[in-house]
Each structure stands twice: as structure tokens, then as C-alpha cells.
Amino acid sequence: MRKDKKKIIQLRESGKSYSELEKMFRVPRSTLSSWFQSSEWSQQIRQKLAAAAVQKSTVRIQYLNNLRGQRLHDVYKSARREAFDEYNDLKCTPLFIASMAIYWGEGDQRTKNTVRLGNADVSMMRVFVSFLHEICGIPKNKIYAWILVYPDLVVEDCENFWAYGTGLSIENFTKTIVAKGKHKTRRVQHGIGYVGVNSSYLKEKMKVWLDLYKSDLERECSMRA
Numbered sequence: 001m002r003k004d005k006k007k008i009i010q011l012r013e014s015g016k017s018y019s020e021l022e023k024m025f026r027v028p029r030s031t032l033s034s035w036f037q038s039s040e041w042s043q044q045i046r047q048k049l050a051a052a053a054v055q056k057s058t059v060r061i062q063y064l065n066n067l068r069g070q071r072l073h074d075v076y077k078s079a080r081r082e083a084f085d086e087y088n089d090l091k092c093t094p095l096f097i098a099s100m101a102i103y104w105g106e107g108d109q110r111t112k113n114t115v116r117l118g119n120a121d122v123s124m125m126r127v128f129v130s131f132l133h134e135i136c137g138i139p140k141n142k143i144y145a146w147i148l149v150y151p152d153l154v155v156e157d158c159e160n161f162w163a164y165g166t167g168l169s170i171e172n173f174t175k176t177i178v179a180k181g182k183h184k185t186r187r188v189q190h191g192i193g194y195v196g197v198n199s200s201y202l203k204e205k206m207k208v209w210l211d212l213y214k215s216d217l218e219r220e221c222s223m224r225a
Contacts (some may be wrong), residue, residue: 002027005035012036018051027212072200079201089210090135091216098212099131103206108196115203116196118148120188122165129166129195138197138203141166146174150189162193 002008003085004025018032036042061186090096102124103109110118117128131139145168149158155176176191 008032009075009083012045015045015048025172028139058089064143076204079204080208082204084212086205087209087212093135094106095127095131096135096209097213098127100210101133102128104210105179107206109207109210111203112113113200113203114196115206116194116199118194119191120190121192122162122190125162125193125195126166129168132195132197136197136202138199138202140169140172142175143168143172143195143197144171145195146176147191147193148177148179150179153191158191161190166195 004027006028008021008025011024012032016024018029021027021032022029082162102119103115105119106117107117108114108118108122113130117125121127129140129143132143133140145159145162145166147162149155155178159170159173161169163173
């Protein structure tokens with residue numbers, strides 16, 4: 001029998017964990033378990049220690065989340081400031097103005113981290129792809145695309161049509177979606193095309209650009225009225 005067992009028991013009763021006792025006395029965990037596993041008071045201590053560990057972990061996670069949130073706040077603030085600085089030069093660019101109008105009417109403005117547009121007009125989609133690439137600086141291989149077709153359309157023909165029409169590669173396109181609704185025949189000749197970019201930073205800039213564009217347009221309309 002270990003001479004220090006009495007001391008170990010006293011420390012366990014005071015709330016020490018197996019890990020702490022193991023380090024302090026170099027006693028194997030299996031030995032500690034054999035001593036205490038049948039003791040109700042030791043099980044209560046184990047439960048208290050487990051609850052404390054969970055609380056500590058929760059506090060840690062909350063701290064990290066707050067830190068991450070602050071970093072995101074700083075990133076978004078930088079994106080908005082950059083958008084304001086760029087707007088005065090960009091608003092004189094036809095491609096930028098056309099893209100703002102297109103995105104205002106047809107773009108996805110609800111998601112937090114995606115700039116996405118869908119339409120059946122391939123010329124409109126090509127304009128928006130040019131905007132993403134030439135003005136926003138998005139490499140074409142980072143622009144994803146897909147199409148929605150109806151069952152009576154030839155998928156490969158539609159994919160080639162949209163790839164050529166938007167100026168993207170066929171590799172940009174993800175799996176084509178075949179509509180399964182009441183209408184089994186074509187509603188549009190080549191389906192509906194979608195293009196997008198996953199970027200919270202760009203999405204913040206788009207929000208600022210769109211708000212400024214709307215304000216300028218509303219101001220101009222008011223002056224004419």
C-alpha cells in the first residue's frame with residue numbers, strides 16, 4: 001500500500017482531479033480509478049469538475065467568437081471604406097453603372113457572403129461576369145456558374161451556350177439543375193444561367209456601391225421632377 005494514499009484521498013476530497021493527483025504524486029490513473037470509482041462522494045466531485053470544464057470551455061468559445069467577430073467587423077469596415085473611396089471614379093464607368101442596375105434588379109441581395117446573379121439573358125450575364133473580372137478583380141476561375149434547364153432541353157447544348165455566352169470556361173459550371181415542376185417543356189430557349197462569387201468582402205462593397213448608386217439615381221430623378 002502506498003504511504004501517500006491518505007494524503008491523496010484528502011486532496012481528492014478537497015476537489016482535486018485525477019490529472020492533478022497524477023502529476024503531483026506520479027500515481028497511475030488506473031490506480032486512482034480503482035480507489036475512487038465506487039465512492040459516491042468521488043463521483044460527485046467528478047461531476048462538479050466536468051461541469052466546471054464545460055463552463056470554462058463555453059467561456060473560451062465565447063471569447064474566441066467575440067474576437068473573430070471583431071476581426072470580421074474590421075474587415076467589413078475596411079471593405080465599406082474602400083467602396084466609398086472607389087465609387088466616385090467607378091460611377092463614370094459604363095460597365096460599373098450597368099452592373100449596378102443589373103444587380104439591383106436581378107442580384108441576390110439577401111445572403112451575407114455571396115454575390116450572385118441569375119437571368120435568362122446571356123448578354124446581361126456576360127456584362128456581369130465582365131464586371132466581376134475587370135472591376136472587382138475576381139479571377140475567372142474563381143467565378144462559379146450553373147444553369148437551370150427544362151427536361152426537353154439538351155443539357156450539353158445549354159451548357160456550351162452559357163459558357164460561350166458568358167465568356168467562362170465549361171469548368172466554371174457546376175452540376176446543371178433540371179426543373180421538376182408542372183411545366184415539363186421549355187420556358188426559355190437555353191435555360192436560366194447563374195453566376196456568382198463567394199466573398200464577404202466583395203458583398204460588403206456591393207452593398208455600399210448599390211446604396212450610393214440608388215441615392216445618386218434618386219437624386220437625379222428628383223431634380224428632373
